[in-house]
Amino acid sequence: MVALLDEGLWFPDPRRARSDGLVAVGGDLSVDRLLLAYRCGVFPWSAEPITWWSPNPRAIFDLQRIHVSRSLERSLRKSGFEVTYDRAFEAVLYGCAEAPRREGQTWISPEFIAAYIQLHLAGHAHSVEVWQEGKLAGGIYGVAVGGLFAGESMFHRVTDASKVALVHCARRLQERQYTLFDTQMVTPVTSSLGAFEIPRAEYLTRLASAVFRPCEFA
DSSP: OOEEEOSSOOOOOGGGOOTTSEEEEEOOOOHHHHHHHHHHTOEEEEETTEEEEOOSSEEEEOTTOOOOOHHHHHHHHHSOOEEEESSSHHHHHHHHHHSOOTTSOOSOOHHHHHHHHHHHHTTOEEEEEEEETTEEEEEEEEEEETTEEEEEEEEESSTTHHHHHHHHHHHHHHHTTOOEEEEESOOHHHHHTTOEEEOHHHHHHHHHHHTTSOOOOO
C-alpha cells in the first residue's frame, strides 16, 4: 500500500513499496525531507504530485570496476576536455533538464530545479562539469550523504562528455572513500560503463553502512 505523506518528516519502509517501486505520495521537496529520503533508500521522481520511489532491483556502480572502452579512454586523454567540480551546478542541472529523452519529457521540473539548488547550497548536491574550449560540453549531478553518492542525471553536448563526467565522478568518489554509487536504474549508457543491478534488500544493507561514513565530495 502506498503511503500518503503529510507535513511530518518520515518515510515508510521501502521494503513495503508497491511492485513498481512506488513508496509514497505527497510531502514536499525540502532539504530535510530529501536528505531523509536518500538515507532511507528513496528518491523523488515527479513533482505534481510528488512521488517517492525505491525500485527493486536497484542499479549501482562498483567504483573499482567502471568500464572505460578504448574510444572513451581516447576521449579522456585527447579530447581537450577540462573537468571541474561544483563550478557550474545550476548550468549542469539545466543541461540535464533540457537534454532530449526517449519518453519526450523530463522529470527535472522547475520544482525539482529549485529543490536541488537548495540541496546544493546546503552542501549535499554536487556536479561534475566537462568543458571544451570554454563551453560546457556535458556534466553529471547527484546527491552525497555520508559515503553514498546518488547519481541523478547527466547530459552531453559533445560526444562522450557525459561519460567523461561520470568516469571522473567515480574516480573522485573512490579517492574520497565513498562506498556506494547509486544510479537508480540501468540505462544503455550506464550499462556500457559497468552499472549493474542488485536486490533492493542488498542495496538497503549497503546504504545503512554507507550513510555513516565521513566522506566529503567538495
